Amino acid sequence: MAESKLLFDQIKIGEDMLSMEHITKIYENGFVANSNVNFCVRKGEIHGLVGENGAGKTTLMKVLFGQESLEEGRILLAGQETKITSPLDALEYGIGMVHQHFMLVESLSVADNMVLGGEPVKGALYDRKEARRRTLEVAGKYELAVDPDAIVENLSVGYKQRVEILKILLRGARLLLLDEPTAVLTPQEIRELFVQLKKLRDQGFSIVFISHKLNEVREICDRITVLRMGKSMETVDVADVTETDISRMMVGRDVILDIEKEPAKPGTSVLKVRDLTYVRPSGKAAFEQISFDVRSGEILGVAGVEGNGQSELADVIAGLLPIGAGEVWVNQESIKDKKSIREIREMGVSMVHEDRMTYGVSKLQSIKENMVADRYYKKEYKKHGLLDRQKIKAESLHHIQEFLVKCDGSEAAVKTLSGGNIQKVVAAREFTSHPKFLLACQPTRGIDVGAAEMIRKKIVALRDEERTAVLLFSADLAELLSVSDSVVVMFAGEIVAYFPNAKQVDEQQLGEYMLGLKKQSEEEIGGVIFE
């Protein structure tokens, strides 16, 4: 196996060192993550792998790194077909990965982490001196300065990343896969990283730079490959394309969803968000000074590439995260003084979390119990102080029918259901409480077409029949543009655009706002506030 590393060294700069051909990966639940993807990297280049979340970037890298198997396709290293079975295997072939969550032991020193798994010994003792020496040697060789004795948990994020890179270089990596490396760095640290990456490239290393931050991709990459909905769109030289071109490749609808929908007749504002800010524990703000309204009988969609603050915004409105600064009102009542999520829900708020298995359902419990989780404590569900089991069962059977949940009865545990049916259980609970405001996050992610269609229909029905104000977060542009009445775009923790009529949105344009290439005026954005 060591031979391939030598092969990597034998080929010349500019030749293909990695070629992934016709890669197809389908997950157990039928979800097609990669479909006929072609991806190749040359020696001595920085190659960007670009696409939205869910486009298949992570899966492709997992396949390359030996963490997932493939249905079809092959991997060629320096022209030779190779089977990679595990991350350790990949490393021996010279492929190293720097994950978003660092693989470092925080309580140990840099040198300790560098040699972990291959620690030098002197007799019975761990030879820390030698570990230090090796660290300094490799640091000097690649000009990535580190202090071998520093304890990892005291280091800045950028520093830790440098250690991770050095670690795989020490183990002989020639092809470095960096997964969203700048997501956690300060601007200064990003500068430094880019300098280091360029130096490595000039020395003949190849780097795959996975990101959706277009400006950075343009700055650092030589070529980029765009993935969209599991397929590889194009591989282009960065010099030949503009950011607009890239955004057009990344963001688009492959399908146009036609949802029969009357035009909205919005009423007064139900949800009012003013100057809302949330700062993460690490000190970085997830979003700042967000202001918008959602009116009754209206569906407001939030577009944006994931990681721009949407998840945190949804969690703050739901009461899962504390308000940093600013206000949130539901029908003139502030949620700030609400002590618990139950009190927020009692204001008439329903919420569908994007992570349904963690927050949406308790999978070991029955469908019945999951369906009443938000209301079982109320008077109507009690009989002589105990739970009114008949009523609960009758109600859940009714919901099972109405939402077409395919199950083995209301007593069945939720874990026995398919993803789509689990989401239907969540919908059955959240949509039937006559909500005044519905917070829906990624409501149809990862579920089958039939279930997705039903849930979208139900959301529109809530808008019409119950005059519910709906705030819809969705990474699926087709869904977002067809279900929403109007759309706001979030980028880097701010609202950068507001489109009052979703039917009139040109998604090329939308992409440019989503990727931070354009921003509307204060006035236009202010259109989403109805005082």
Next chain:
Amino acid sequence: MSSLSKTKSIEKSRQIEQQFSVLRTALAILFSLIIAFILIATVSDNPVRDFVTLLIGPLKNTSRLTTIVSKCIPLLFTGTAICLVNAAGQVNIAAEGAFFGGAVAATMVAIVPGIPLGVHIPLCILAGAAAGAIVMGLPGILHVRYNVVTIVAALMINYVALYLGLYIILNPLRDPGAGFEASFLFAETTRLPVLFGNERIHIGLVLGVLAVVAGDFLLYRTGFGLTARTVGNNKKCAVYSGMPVGKTIIGISLFAGCLAGIGGTVETLGNYQRFVYGGFTNHGWDGVMLAVLCHNKPQYMPVAALFLAYIRTSADALNFSSSIPPEIISVIQAVIILLIAAERFLAGWEHKVIVRNSRKELEVQGGVK
């Protein structure tokens, strides 16, 4: 796979899981009995006779049958208590201290003379419940308010309750007139009424059954119980659904403590004339084992408690008939817990059966892809 066959396949997998669960329990008991036999064989001159005593000794006469019931009573309380906190996801093993504390508190009230008959016993029970609630409630409170790891807090408070209780018994409440270290005599008015004319079966039995029923009702028939179980199964979902997590954890710890405390009260007043414990009685630890056997469902507690009481009585019978130390039961208990707790025991086999079953279903469907 069509969705209908997928449902059937899931159903069959569920059945297989259940079957293996039963198989594991049965094998655990079988293994432990085999080991017990081997151990008996090494110390006994008639291993077969002694093993038979182990198996059916308790059925030999009424006295032994009575012992089974008598030993079962305290277990109903502590077992249910642990079921309750386990269901809420709390590893709160302070039932031991709560039981002991309940006994001490009951003693404090029981030795007071002059309290009318109908009032004295309920007062003792109240005292026991209160003491138990404090002991088991504290780890819950510390966990919710200060993020303290429940199991460590519970371990510690067991010993605090023990030593505090011993101090109270051996100092202010100590009877200098008794020939040994013990408290003053309990008042006549605290003698628990007996059942079936049998002196050793007191109304504690009724209370114990009530405790089990109350536990079951609480967990499965009340909103509070639904909250507790959701907290135990998926705390984040409980939070997101709006459930009051902290209050529920504290509430269920307090309630469980009450049960354990009443268990201590009833065991002391029902069987003794004074407080006689010199240390832990181990009923709390037994409760942990029983909760495991019952999968945290109080409805199975009577069976589990009877089982444990049965083998404890076997041990006594063995000890009586051939001087074999009753601690041999500890070995049986240990083996059973170990094998049941080992979730991957037989996992390989179980997985093969499930896969084989799924393949069969696919074939019926018409060809594997």
Next chain:
Amino acid sequence: MLQYIFSFEFLGAVLRMSTPLVLVGMAAVIGAKANILCIAYEGMMLFAALGGVIGSAYTHNLVVGTLCGMAGGIFIAALFAYFVLYLDARPLLAGLALNTLGSGGTVYMVFLLTGMKQNTSNLVSLKFPTVNIPGIQSIPFLGNVLSGHNLLAYVAFFSVLAVWFLINKTRLGIRIQAVGKNPEAAAAVGINVRRTKFIAMILSGILASLGGMYMSMGYLPYFTTDMTAGRGFIAIAAQNLGLGNPILTMMFAMIFGAAMAIGNMAQSYRLPSQFASMVPYLLTLAGLILMGIRTSAVQRKYPHL
């Protein structure tokens, strides 16, 4: 009474009580570094205590006796490690089961070997000797402090250094830290996480064995039913307060040992000993609460995240 506390007899008493606590405390430190929730030390101590007595009684050889004791303790540790690491048993239950096994199993074996049920006093087993260091013992003040203690007391002290050394200066120690803090990172570089944790538990077992053997071959000259009386849990408390650091753990173990010594002494002054006995547990609770208060109010309000 105050006079007694500053006497050499008291120091001796403190060391007598602390020795097993320090040894088992070190065992708990290793377990904690490997991130294993082990409460089975009582069981390990009891098996080791009995094993040492039996081994030394039948062979009249202290070394063989020690090895037998270690075999007993390691047996329990290995069972624990196997069930938790390879069969996915919940550590609390496995620990509980093994403590039960330790308690009952030892009584059973005492009966098997001696026909008695309380203790092994009719066996002639050996004790670990008292060590009088020539030269030092004649120094006026220091002599009494440093010399004349049981061999295992010195071993206990060295074990603290040894454990510190193991964790920080050996390859195994570095790996134990790695699998404890971030098993994914360790696995990513090819370390066998389960095997490393298993080895850590065996080392833990060796130390716990020494602690157990001190009870029956130093503190007392024979084995008695349940003679550990919760010392295993006190050692866990010491390790908790010591935050897994060997030196701090030793310090707390000795504080607890002093509390136990005061407790014993209190009885002869006809003062209640129970308050002294409570000290280790109350201290741990207080420590845990203090640590909890230090986490921010926001973190406490949103602990579910």
